[in-house]
Amino acid sequence: MKTFLTFALTAALTFITGCGKRGPELKLLAWSEYVPQSVIDGFTKETGIRVHYETFASNEEMLTKLLAGANRYDVIQPSEYAVEALIKAGQLAPLDAARVPNLGNLAPEFRAFAHDPGNKFSIPWMAGTVGIVVNTELVKEPVNSFADVFQEKYKGRIIGVKDSRELVSWALATLGRSCNDVTPETLAAAKPILAKWIPLVKVWDSDSPKTALLNGDVWIGVVWSGEAALLWQQNKKFRYVLPAEGAHRFIDSLAIPVNAANADGAHQFINYCLRPEVSKLISDAFPYTNPNAAARKLLSPEQLANPASYPPDSKLEIFRDIGKAAAQVDKLVTDLKNAQ
Amino acid sequence: MIFPWTSADDSSRKHPTSPRAWLLLAPLLGWLALFVVAPTLILLAVSFCQRDELGRIVWSFTTENYARLFDATYWNIFVRSVGYAALTTLLCLVGGYPVAWFIARQTEPARSRWLLLVMIPFWASFLVRTFAWITILKSEGLLNGLLQSLRLISVPAELLYTPGAVVVGLVYTYLPFAILPIYASVEKMDRQLLEAAADLGAHPFATFRKVILPLTRPGIMAAVLLVFVPAVGMFAISDLLGGARVPLIGNVIENQFLQARNWPFGAALGMVLLALFALTAWLGFGRKRGAVAS
Known part of the structure; x- marks a missing residue:
């Protein structure tokens, strides 16, 4: 009472x-x-x-x-x-x-x-941009592109933001397509690339991808530029580059x-x-x-x-609204994460 | 009825429900109607709806959300989620039963102290406790540091962002939910029955199997429900400790509401989960009660 x-x-x-x-x-x-x-x-x-x-x-x-x-x-x-x-x-x-x-x-x-x-x-x-951050103490080779990141030798050492549309846009860049070119055909073309990439990734985190990099659980990642900028402020060993295949802002x-x-x-x-x-x-x-x-x-x-805050000028696309195709993107990524 | 583990023979006591009893029950029934029945009906209705470009619900009938459930991906994820939850439940029972037994055999004041210890983790937020596990399991974390300083390993072990980390997180979170109901049924058990079993020459193991286990069964079943049901739907632990690598059904549902903006499909998945829970409850309690009555 x-x-x-x-x-x-x-x-x-x-x-x-x-x-x-x-x-x-x-x-x-x-x-x-x-x-x-x-x-x-x-x-x-x-x-x-x-x-x-x-x-x-x-x-x-x-x-x-x-x-x-x-x-x-x-x-x-x-x-x-x-x-x-x-x-x-x-x-x-x-x-x-x-x-x-x-x-x-x-x-x-x-x-x-x-x-x-x-x-x-x-x-x-x-x-901001979405680009590659590298812990140069642990990764000695130059890393300048998505192809450099998603290699078998970095399996279990990679982090990516947990965002299906982002992930698909990286594969589209590799194919030389626009990040807004989301159709059943381009998704089908992106699928085999993503199927190779997804099993290599250790963590998907959009909220604070810097944490796993700082903790030493992963060495390399594709993250928001602001997160990379904070990493660079803490320790200059974290290098940020825009992927050579193409990036978006x-x-x-x-x-x-x-x-x-x-x-x-x-x-x-x-x-x-x-x-x-x-x-x-x-x-x-x-x-x-x-x-x-x-x-x-x-x-x-x-x-x-700070190279992550103010990257060298390059032509950067921006995302356009893709309407209901967002659900197809989510389905593709769910399928592939499930299949690994 | 509400606490089926408190006594094994609730179902044998049958009283006709008087108007006064209904009056006493009214607040509970009102609560259930408002916050359980109504939302479930809304979820059911939404699961048969469509959506527009922005993900808003369009109230026109379709069964396509349920048709999508037969996609192999979702089945796979369902089976995996049930597997994780079943393993968690098993570990919680194996770990929780001895603890519950131990606490129930203490003197009254000691019992309260032990129970307090079981419940202390609830004083801190669930998310904070899960983040603490990240600190323990990360590659430069406490556990790896300890193992390395004891020279048991030379390079840090891969602990965080693995299926093992997810199971550890699940067992840690739900263990108290297994201990408490089992404790309640062990505590209620008549000790003289154990003496009787021993007097009649039963081995300790036979006593456990033929006397203790059946008598504490309601507590065990309650523990199974309290652990299994929330563990199936959990999504935060697989994100934080599993690195969101392998989706569980909770993650898929969360995604439909927050990422894919497909509420009707999320609602359909939710209804399937609800059906699964109803089935678990029926297997755990309903069927047994029927057997007792017959």
């Missing part, structure tokens, strides 16, 4: 204090480990708007949470192909450029993407869902994040490619020299 009373009291108190904290709020649905607490605190201090940061680990998970409709969000953080799918489905509210004056800080090349020309619906947050963006409750706060938040000194904080914590030209001027030479 006493326990029950304590429980009831706690519940009641939580309820009362919860109701007491009135005030504007902003519901942010963003990638885990991607929005520094300092940015959120700074925004709340300046505007009085409290930020609820809810996380996801893949674009698909974000779409699931957004479209399930149990929660309404004010700002979301989709990548380029999810932005495209959401625009197609009429799920994004057009941005009011007049309320985002800091838009001008973006480098021109980040303002002309085919999935959202002129940033009508989305603002780039960070960009991703553009993570901020956007406002069509049913946002606080669209005004959402515009304020986006504009705040585009300030050079705020954007620098994001780069400090998560060293991806910063699309904010004004913020890049504030970065240290060491940050700008």
Whole structure:
């Protein structure tokens, strides 16, 4: 009985204090480990708007949470192909450029993407690539391509991100095809390549692929550039290269869902994040490619020299929405992982 | 009824259910209707639906989600998941029974202390405890360090990201769920029956097989259900300790909801899993109760 009373009291108190904290709020649905607490605190201090940061680990998970409709969000953080799918489905509210004056800080090349020309619906947050990271203490031979990575001698020493579309795009690059050329024919052509690669891989991890590399469980991997940049910061033995067969880049963006409750706060938040000194904080914590030209001027030479954050210029494709073909990609990868 | 392991002879006591009993049961029944029956019906409905480009559910009837289940890949994954869960259950029983027996034979205060020890792991989050296993098993981890310093091995053994690591993680997670129900049935057992068996000349092994085992059977069956059912559907352990290399059915279902954005197919897989659990429960309890009644 006493326990029950304590429980009831706690519940009641939580309820009362919860109701007491009135005030504007902003519901942010963003990638885990991607929005520094300092940015959120700074925004709340300046505007009085409290930020609820809810996380996801893949674009698909974000779409699931957004479209399930149990929660309404004010700002979301989709990548380029999810932005495209959401625009197609009429799920994004057009941005009011007049309320985002800091838009001008973006480098021109980040303002002309085919999935959202002129940033009508989305603002780039960070960009990155998917490439090869090598522990040069343990791997002495040069590794510059997918063909160099997926060799029998590295069996059980390789990590890849746990993302079916990524994996298939590497095989497509090997075939000389575009990462967006996902058809039953190209998938059939990719299948034998993937069937050879998949048994060589020791770990699939999208959340923190750097962990297994740091732990020494694997020597070589195909990972997000931000993870490789963090590895390089910790120890220069981790080298990052873009695969010779071809690579693609991703553009993570901020956007406002069509049913946002606080669209005004959402515009304020986006504009705040585009300030050079705020954007620098994001780069400090998560060293991806910063699309904010004004913020890049504030970065240290060491940050700008990080080859994983700012790889040499090369022509990089971006993912486009492939609609229902995503399920075929998932089926192919499930089949192959099961078959090994 | 709710705790079938507490007593072996529940089914022999039959009372007509009075209106007052129904009133007492109402909160439980309401809870079950709201949070078990209703979601299951929704899942069933979704499993016969289609989806659009964005993965939203389209309410038009199809059986294609169930037709896809006959794909060899999914069968294979089902069989593998059941295999992992069965091995986990077996290891939990073999490891948990002696512990439960030991605890049940202690004095009352000692018993509480031992039970507390069994339950202490629940004070920490399941994910934190699983990450701790990564620290133990990784190639520069605690276990490899210990083995190397004892000069039992010279190069680090491959422990993490193997099927063995998955089984270790599963057994570790579910062992308390085996110990507790077995303990409850051992504790309730009449000790005089053991003396009687010994007086009548039964070997310890014969006593165990013919007296102890049948009397603690409800506890064992409860342990089997409590370990096997969640172990079949587990996906986090095979991701974290197995490196997500070989998919289990829990991973496939998770993928349908979060990656492939195919809720109807995920729902169909979920319904099959539910049918499997119902079958396990029926084999474990329903059939035996029928046998007792006849």
